[in-house]
Amino acid sequence: MALVFKSLRCPHCQQPIDKPLLKQHGLLQAFLKRKPFPCPHCQEQAVLPEKYETLISIGILTAVILAPLLLVWEVSFVDSKLLFGLGAALAIAGLITQKLDKA
Ligand SMILES: [Zn+2]
Structure with a gap:
């Protein structure tokens, strides 16, 4: 979907x-x-096109899954926050740029 x-x-x-x-x-x-x-x-x-969704998916994955994992693994707290910000930024970029292409 x-x-x-x-x-x-x-x-x-x-x-x-x-x-x-x-x-x-x-x-x-x-x-x-x-x-x-x-x-x-x-x-x-x-x-x-699929490319924007890929960007959104990677962003969500990074922010929601990877960032908390880093926290659990006790990798630097600041890094996981940065990663969450990066993931959120990617997801938002995907959302903003999503558009239809000429077929
Ligand atoms: Zn038209």
Whole structure:
């Protein structure tokens, strides 16, 4: 299942594309499976790329799993806090930059 946290814009016509709109046009499954789908506004092909989710996943993993582990292993407390900050920053960067690509 794709992680989409904000409304995305068509890479061709810049019109917002959200889940209810895709559902209405029967395109939601293609969108969630990262298959190219025609934009409901301009009919050009768009696709949801995986790279932003990878960034979000790595960020969450680092902040939520790796940072507390370092703390448990009694590696320097400051380092684990830095790692948590880095993970959170990665996840946020993934969220902010997430967008549709031209297919
Ligand atoms: Zn469009």
